[in-house]
Amino acid sequence: MTDIARAAGCSQATVSFVLNNTAGMKLSAETRQRVFETASALGYAIPEAATAPIPAEMPNRIGIIVDQIATSPEAVQAIDGLSAAIQERGGLVYVGQSRGDSDVEARLIDDFLQQGISALVYLTIFTREVTPTAALRNAPVAVYLLNCYTANQATPSAVPSEIAGGQRSTHHLITQGHRRIATITGEIWMEAAQDRLKGYRRALATADIPFEQDLVFEGDWSTSAGYEATRKILALPDRPTAVFCQNDRMAVGCYQALKEAGLSIPQDMSVVGYDDEEIARHLHPQLTTSVLPHRAMGQWAAEQILSGTEARASGMTKVECPLIIRASVAPPRP
Template sequence: MTDVAREAGCSQATVSFVLNQAPGIKLSFETRQRVLEAARRLGYVVAPSAPVVAPALPGRRIGFVVDQLATSPEAMVAIDGLTQASRPLGDLVLVAQTHSDNALEAELIRSFVAQGVHALVYMTIFTREVELPPQIMSLDVPVLLLNCYTADQAIPAVVPSEIAGGQRSTRHLIEHGHRRIATITGEIWMEAAQDRLKGYRRALATADIPFDPALVIEGDWSASAGYEATRKLLALPEPPTAIFCQNDRTAIGCYEALKEAGLSIPRDMSVVGYDDEEISRHLHPRLSTSILPHRAMGQWIIEQLEGMDGAARRYPLVKLECPLVERDSVAPLKTS
C-alpha cells in the first residue's frame, strides 16, 4: 500500500479504502481509478469490483500491549504489520496502551485474559531490556516481545539490527569517498543510539579511518538538536564532509543549518538519516535513510505464533535488518 500510495500520489489510507472497498467512504471515481491503475503498473493483481471478503472473525484473539502509541509512528507501523499478517488467518488483534503505568498494565492484561486472548504481544517504543510483570510471566498463552527482550531469553523477541544499520549508513558514505564523517546521535542512554554509534565506529575501523570524538555530537532525536549539532560541526577547524544523522528528524535540523551556512546538499555536504519517516521523501534533496523494520517485526510475530509449541527454552534474540534507502542526499567527495 505504501508503494501504491507513492505511485498514485495519495495517502496509504486512501489506497486501503480503495483496495478494500470500504463501505461509507466517499472517494471520487478519478481517485479510485488512479489508485487501481497505480497498483496495476506496479505489478499487483487487482481483483474486479467484487467486494473483498475477509475471513470470519474472530479466529485467535491476540492481545497487543504497548507503552506509548502517540510519541512516534513505530508502534502503529508494527501493529499494521501484525494485523495485515494476521487478517488472512481470521485473527483479531486487541490493542492497549499502558503509558508505562504498572497498575494500568496489570489491569489491561487481566482484561485481555478475561476476553480469552490466545497470545499476548508486549512492545516498548524504545528498544531495551525489560523485566516483565508477574501477570505476564504467569500467563498460560504464548507471549512474544516486540522491540524489547528479557535477559534470560525465555520469551521470543525481535528488535531492529541497529549496529548493522549504523555500520551500513556509515559505510555508504565511505564508499562515496568520505573519510571525515560526523555523526549526530540520539540520547546516548538509549540502546538505539548506543548501537548506531557502535555501527558507525565499526565502519570507520573496518575502513582504517581513525575515530575522532570531535565528530560525534550527542543530540536528543529532535530537529533543533540536529540544527545545533551541525553548527558545532561546521565550526570545527576541519569540518566533516559528510554527516550521519541518527534519525530523520535530526536530519531536518541538519539540512536547515547547512542551508543557512550557504552549503549545498550533497555537493558540499553529504547527509544520511535513519528511520525512513515520511518527511524523508519530501526534503530537498530527498534524504537517504534506513528503514526501521517495525512492519516486518509485526509480521514476524504472526510467523512465530504459527510454530510455537509451548515448550520452555531459550530463544535467540532475533534482529531484523534496517535496509538503506538510497536517495539524493549523498554524493562522491569533491576533490580539489
C-alpha cells in the same frame, strides 16, 4: 480457584481455563493434570466439562500491550504489521496502552484473557531490556516481545539490528569516498543511540579510518538538535564532508543549517539519516536513510503466532534495518 492456584503453583487464570475447558488456551497436558490432581487433593469436585474433549480452537485472537502508543508512529506500524497478517487469517487483535503501569498491565491481560486470546505481544517504544511483571510471566498463553528483550532471553523477542544499521549507513558514505565523517547521535543513554554509534565506529575501523571523538555530537533526536549540532560541525577547523544523522528529524535540522550556510547537499556535504520517516521522501534532495523495521517486527510476531511456535521457545531475533539510497549522498569535492 485461588486455593488451587496457590497449591499448584500457577495463576488463577490458568486454573479457570483448565476447569472451564476454555478453547484456544495452549496449556500443556502436564499443567492440566497438575490442576486436576491439586483440586482433588484439596477436596474439590472436578466438573465433568473440565475433562471433556477440548473444544475446537477459535480463530486467533491476539492481545497487544504497548507502553506508549502516541509517542511516535513506530508503534502503529508494528501493530499494523501484526494485525494485517492476523486478520488475513480471520483473527482479531486487541490493543491496550499501559503507560508503564504494572497494575494497568495486569488488568489489560485479564481482560484480554477473558476475550479468549491465544497469544500476547508486549511492545515498547524505546528499544530496551525489560523485566516482565508477574502478570506477564504467568500468562497462560504464548508471550512475545517487540522492540524489547529480557536479560536471559527466555521470552522470544524481536529488536532492530541497530549496530548493523549504523555500520551500513557509515559504510555507504565511505564507499562514496568520504574519510572525514561526523555523526549526530540521539540521547546517548538510549540503546538505539549507543548501538548506532557502535556501528559508526565499526565502519570506520573496518576502513582503517581513525575514530575522532571531536566528530561525535550528541543530540536528542529533535530537529533543533540536528540544527545546532550541524552549526558546530561547520565551525570545525577541518570541516567534515559528510554527516551521519542518527535519525531523520535531526537530519531535517542538519539540512536547514547547511542551507543557511549556503552549502549544497550533497555537493558540499553529504547527509544520511535513520528511521525512514515520511519526511525523508519530501526533503530536497530526498534523504538517504535506514528503515526502522517496526512493521517487519510486527509481521515477525504474527509469523510466530500463526506457525504455532511455543511460548517457551527462547532467543532474540534481530531484524535488519535496510538502507534506502536516495539523493543526499555524493562523492566529496576534489
